[in-house]
Structures are given as structure tokens and as C-alpha cells.
Amino acid sequence: MARAKKNGEFVNCKIRQDIADKLNSYSEETMIPKTAIVEKAIEEYLDKINHGPKSF
Helix, strand or coil: CCCCCCCCCCCCCCCCCCHHHHHHHHHHHHHCCCCHHHHHHHHHHHHHHCCCCCCC
């Protein structure tokens, strides 16, 4: 059975190999898709910087 289509936008970026390796390992170990991991990480980061002191 196919997964439901997600309402979203494609983002293409290049990340350091060591981070990619950690992401791949974590995704394989937990069976959590890389998209879900990256979405959660970005969401938490943006929430953190938007509620703390502005550094950018």
C-alpha cells in the first residue's frame, strides 16, 4: 500500500559527510524516515532560535 502524498516542498542541500552518516545510521536503526528526522530537527531549531535571543 502506497503512502499518502505529503503536502510540502522539495529542499535540496548538501550536508557534511559525517552528518549524513549519522543521519543514515539513525534512520536505519530507528526505521524513522530521514525526511521526518530532518523536518523535526529544523522545526526544533527554528522554534529555539525564535524564542531565544536573536543571533542572526
